[in-house]
Every structure is written in structure tokens, then in C-alpha cells.
Amino acid sequence: MSTPTSPYTPRRANGPARNGTAGDGLDLDPEVFDDGFGFDQIQEIAWDDQPLTQNAPQVETVDPDKVSVAVDNASKIYRIRSGTEHKNSTKRVGRHLQRALGSGWSEIPALNELSFVVNRGETVGVIGTNGSGKSTLMKLLTGKIRPTSGEVFATSTPVMLGVNAALVREISGRENIKLGCLAMGLSPKEAQKKFDMIVEISGLHEALDRPLKAYSSGMASRLQFAIATSVDPDILLIDEALNTGDAQFRSRTKKRLDEVRAQAGCVFLVSHSLGTIKQMCTRVIWIEQGRMLADGDPEWVCSQYQEYTDHKSNGRMRAAQIVYDRTQLKLSPVQVEFIDGTRPTKAG
Ligand SMILES: Nc1ncnc2c1ncn2[C@@H]1O[C@H](COP(=O)(O)OP(=O)(O)OP(=O)(O)O)[C@@H](O)[C@H]1O
Numbered sequence: 001m002s003t004p005t006s007p008y009t010p011r012r013a014n015g016p017a018r019n020g021t022a023g024d025g026l027d028l029d030p031e032v033f034d035d036g037f038g039f040d041q042i043q044e045i046a047w048d049d050q051p052l053t054q055n056a057p058q059v060e061t062v063d064p065d066k067v068s069v070a071v072d073n074a075s076k077i078y079r080i081r082s083g084t085e086h087k088n089s090t091k092r093v094g095r096h097l098q099r100a101l102g103s104g105w106s107e108i109p110a111l112n113e114l115s116f117v118v119n120r121g122e123t124v125g126v127i128g129t130n131g132s133g134k135s136t137l138m139k140l141l142t143g144k145i146r147p148t149s150g151e152v153f154a155t156s157t158p159v160m161l162g163v164n165a166a167l168v169r170e171i172s173g174r175e176n177i178k179l180g181c182l183a184m185g186l187s188p189k190e191a192q193k194k195f196d197m198i199v200e201i202s203g204l205h206e207a208l209d210r211p212l213k214a215y216s217s218g219m220a221s222r223l224q225f226a227i228a229t230s231v232d233p234d235i236l237l238i239d240e241a242l243n244t245g246d247a248q249f250r251s252r253t254k255k256r257l258d259e260v261r262a263q264a265g266c267v268f269l270v271s272h273s274l275g276t277i278k279q280m281c282t283r284v285i286w287i288e289q290g291r292m293l294a295d296g297d298p299e300w301v302c303s304q305y306q307e308y309t310d311h312k313s314n315g316r317m318r319a320a321q322i323v324y325d326r327t328q329l330k331l332s333p334v335q336v337e338f339i340d341g342t343r344p345t346k347a348g
Pocket residue numbers: 078079080108109110128129130131132133134135136137
């Protein structure tokens with residue numbers, strides 16, 4: 001486990017042990033652990049148990065002059081109709097499936113009582129294993145979906161840059177830039193002014209007149225990134241879009257993100273690449289099974305996550321669970337407080 005070198009002070013971890021290993025009493029050597037470390041003790045901790053943390057809530061008063069995003073106790077439960085998938089089956093197969101699987105509604109808890117505040121100038125990495133709720137959080141921030149309970153506030157409409165952001169496959173990169181700028185609310189004159197900068201950031205000078213369908217997925221991602229960041233969004237959400245770029249593009253991307261941050265914006269970056277997260281972010285939120293497990297220093301949070309996923313991918317589930325619990329024990333729940341009359345707009 002590494003000790004962080006960054007001067008960043010995590011806002012949600014507790015006491016002297018928040019950044020490192022001292023004091024949590026649960027550090028473990030995976031090899032020793034695998035050989036029979038206190039199994040009874042571990043059995044008490046089920047994956048779906050309520051958080052073990054008994055820490056007193058830490059009140060975060062939202063400063064209206066600084067805040068970009070405030071998430072106040074937000075949960076999301078998706079409701080799906082288990083019968084829906086049978087619609088395309090033949091009647092007979094559909095009936096069998098219906099009988100076997102049952103029909104009606106089922107609920108998928110995707111996020112559980114998340115609270116945090118992000119101020120301008122922060123670049124927040126969001127990590128977590130597949131299905132942990134990262135994209136759901138991004139959709140809540142853009143207002144694309146509403147929380148089942150709790151509230152999500154943003155000082156301006158966040159711009160979402162995802163791998164599936166709309167580009168038109170049949171027209172050229174050049175035409176996509178123009179169209180994309182207009183779609184993002186720029187006037188034709190403003191779009192014209194931004195054109196050169198977008199080409200520069202995307203690095204696609206040579207391929208500008210090719211139809212988009214002749215671009216590789218990395219090239220298309222670069223174009224999306226360049227278009228989406230051209231409007232200097234106050235809040236920018238990036239979902240995995242950077243992973244496809246090459247080293248040169250990454251360095252241009254980082255430069256552009258720094259510029260966005262400098263213009264008082266804030267950036268959320270969802271990625272499975274810990275290298276990208278550590279390179280780009282000033283703070284990292286780890287969401288696992290819909291719960292926030294950590295929020296703080298990128299080096300420290302990523303090292304815990306790395307340890308957790310290493311154990312999991314090697315089948316050391318109990319060791320992974322210890323890392324999970326140990327990390328969770330350091331997390332103080334946040335209680336978001338607004339000064340009267342200063343609530344930002346609800347997302348969406
Ligand atoms: N539209 C939906 N309807 C029902 N369930 C959904 C929907 N979208 C996501 N889920 C479920 O919510 C949970 C969280 O999904 P989400 O896409 O937010 O995870 P993620 O962390 O972004 O995953 P990944 O890393 O694989 O992209 C998962 O159990 C997923 O199956």
C-alpha cells in the first residue's frame with residue numbers, strides 16, 4: 001500500500017489514518033491472509049451489510065460562491081419490468097419465459113444515499129468496478145434521470161461527454177464540428193471562431209474531410225472531446241472518453257482540462273484507468289455496489305481500489321472484503337447544509 005505524496009487533504013476520510021495505513025488495525029498481507037486469517041471475524045461482514053462506519057457525520061456547508069455540484073443524500077433505484085424482455089419472443093416462448101422468470105416489476109438499487117460537495121476548480125475522478133453506479137451518478141448530475149430520494153444540485157447544466165455522445169457518422173469531421181457547436185448552443189459565428197481550436201485539440205487535421213464512419217473509435221472520441229470542451233462548460237462530465245486516446249492526445253487533453261478548471265469550471269472523470277485518474281484528478285470518489293467507499297487523495301484512493309480489485313481478480317474474496325471494510329471504516333458520512341436562500345438549481 002502506498003503512502004500518498006500529494007498535499008491534497010481528503011474531505012471525507014477520518015483523523016490521522018485517513019491518508020495512509022496507520023491506525024486502522026486491518027492492514028493485511030494477502031498471502032498471510034489467504035492462509036486462514038480470522039475467518040469468523042470476516043463472516044460477520046456480508047457484502048450487502050449496512051456500512052460499518054460509526055463515524056459522526058461531517059457537516060459540509062455549501063458555500064454559494066464556490067460550489068459547483070452538491071449531492072445531498074441521493075439514492076437511485078431503477079425499476080424494470082421483468083416481462084419487457086419477453087416482448088420480442090414468440091408468444092409460446094414468451095409465455096414460458098414469463099412463467100419461469102415471473103413478471104411484474106423488479107428493483108435495482110444503483111446508488112445508495114450519496115452525499116458530497118464539489119467546488120469550482122476541482123477535477124473529480126470517479127472509480128468503481130463494473131455496475132457500481134458511476135454512470136448512474138453522471139446521469140443524475142446531468143439531470144437525465146432523477147434521484148429516487150435525496151437531491152442533486154448543480155450551479156449550471158453539466159455537459160456530458162460520453163463515448164456515445166452524438167456525432168453523425170455519414171458526414172465529415174469538419175461538418176461534425178460545425179454541427180456539434182451549433183447543437184451545443186453556439187452561434188454560427190462563435191462556431192467559426194472555435195473551429196481552429198477544436199481541430200488543434202482533436203489533432204485530426206489530416207482526417208477532417210473524411211466521413212466519420214472512416215474514423216477509428218479513438219479518433220471519434222478525440223473529436224467528441226474537442227467539441228464538448230470548446231464551449232468552456234462550467235461543469236464537464238467525461239465518461240471513459242479519454243481512454244482511447246494516444247499519449248499525445250492525453251497530454252493535450254490534460255492541458256485542456258486544466259484550462260477548463262482554471263476558468264472556474266469543475267470536471268468529473270469516470271474511468272477504469274487509474275493512470276488517467278491519477279494524472280488528471282485532484283480528488284477521487286470510489287463508488288462500490290452503489291455506496292461511496294472513499295473520497296479523497298487520488299493516490300491513496302486509487303491504491304486502495306487497486307488492492308481491492310487485485311484481490312478480487314485473483315479470487316481472494318475475503319481479502320478484497322477486508323480492503324473494502326477497511327476503506328469504508330475511514331469514511332465519515334457527509335451531511336450537506338445549505339445557507340438559507342442559497343441553494344443552487346436542481347440538476348435537470
Ligand atoms: N436503465 C437502467 N435500468 C435498470 N438498471 C440499470 C439501468 N442502468 C443501470 N442499471 C443498473 O444499475 C447498476 C449501476 O449501473 P451503472 O451503469 O451506473 O454502473 P457503472 O459503474 O457505470 O458500470 P460500468 O463500469 O460497467 O460502466 C447496475 O446494477 C446496472 O445493472
